[in-house]
Amino acid sequence: MHHLFRFLRTTVRRYREHPALEMWNVGSEPELTSSMAEMRLYAGDAGKMGDMLCYCANCRRSFRRWLKEKYQTVGELNVSWNRNYRTFADTEVPRTRNTFNDMIDWRMFFVHTLGENVRRRFEIARKEDRGKHPLLCHHVFIQGFPVTSTASDPWNVGKYGDLHGFTQMDDPMMADVLRSCAKGKPVISAEMLMLFGYTLDLPKPIAINDIKRFVFTGVAANLKGFIFWQYRPELLGREAPAWGLTFLDGTPTPWLASFADVNRVLQRNASFLLNAEPRQAEIAMLYNPENQIFAWEATGDEKTATDSLLGTHKALYARNYAIDFIHPQEIDGNILSRYRVVYIPFPYLLSAKLATALQEWVHKGGVLIGESYFAGWNREQGRHHTIVPGYGFHEVFKVRQRTVAPVEKQGVLELEVTRDLPFIRTGIKVFGSLVQEAFLPDGADVLAKFSTGEPAITLATWGAGKAIAMGTYLGLPYYRGGYASNADLICSLVDLATKIERPYVRGATKIRIDVLRTPKNDKMVIVRNLEEVGVVDEIVLPDPVQGELVEEFTQERVPLHQSVSGATFSVKLEPSEVKVYRV
Incomplete structure (x- = not known):
């Protein structure tokens, strides 16, 4: 590390007065494996965990110091790990995933270590630059850089920097994660990956709607800048000859135009x-x-949780909900009061502190939606809760776990909706995964049942708020299998519990609608066809917008009509087309 910091210090001193310098990218994709993709594969396959970094003597010593700071006494550590150590020097570094809390601490130690490294980088750069340039923190994305193997937690490094960027791929959830962890600081696409590839594994050529999708999905999420990676194709190593906006000889491509x-x-x-x-x-x-x-410990694949997040976000995004992400470290603040709904996919592990905050928030009027085994693991005591949902959430959801069965070999199980909901009707089948957790309701209404007839999804009132419990996982099979009824049910649960004003389409087409506005109430409307076929529909904007829309690429003029629902206009979109309007 000494040499790294000396290099950083010397570089900033040398170039801080250079007229071409716009900003410093001080934290460029901070993660544990230094972009060696093979070293992070074990997070998706626990059979490869022999690649786990790092068991050197320095890491073992530092880990024990970190444990002492975290737990204060060896007695507290013993409660969490269910061990009988006499001193912190006795603690064993975990090498299996069989006892949960020790391995969680081991991996979170590296999250902390990476964060300290990034903190030091920013301290040095800020001191040497003397405030002349903004400092950028360039995040990696959680889909490709799992925290288990790379120690990448966007909130951990999001504390540093004047602005934040990310490696952008074709997924709107990534932009929402970045914006959420940046906490009001400017955010940009620091590396647009539209033509990524490798030798003899090359990308498909891109067209203008691909570019508009990337850029204006980002604009809609409040990104303020875009850097394409990269202008000329790569010539070195296995990434050659992909990535470029030009041909290999530097001549322009159609996509550059x-x-x-x-x-x-x-x-x-x-x-x-x-x-x-x-x-x-x-x-x-x-x-x-x-x-x-x-x-990862429970299933051998961290994507079990990540894909649950992705599937739930994808469903809500397609229905034009705006979504933020929150992190356990933020619960000290008043962050929950900003939201009407908190949706927690794959919620097996929470904490007592987080549980208390959520329960108080629901009692005051919040809506909590959670999937199976809600708070099933007791993080503080390193054991399973004897009543599930755990931490007293059985009183909030007004259900208890009764029986649990595995899914069949095909990986999904059927549920049946038992009452008409906003976007799905009685008798429609939806599909769960991993487990069939049947509930024993104690004051909760049943919204869906398993094929056995047992309650699968319930709705309860808790104080001024509401709580919806699911006895399986819906976001995961929607993301992996594309079960459209799952998306309808996910959005129905939100809409049933509380009405959130947002743009929408009159018909059944899948169009994403985003509205940007300035303090002076100037507006931009971005519409994106989420389907691979052409669509025609009427769009409803909840605001009383008057006048006409002008499309920024074609100068097409579209009249706005007033109705009791707000302003409406008709739109015709080609497959995957994006249109951008100013009012």
């Missing part, structure tokens, strides 16, 4: 975009790094 067209629209609207913001999210999803590690 398309990028220029998109950039002209961005620059024409630069003043607006730098001052505009999307609507405030009223739904929060929980990202919990300890629960991510628990999912």
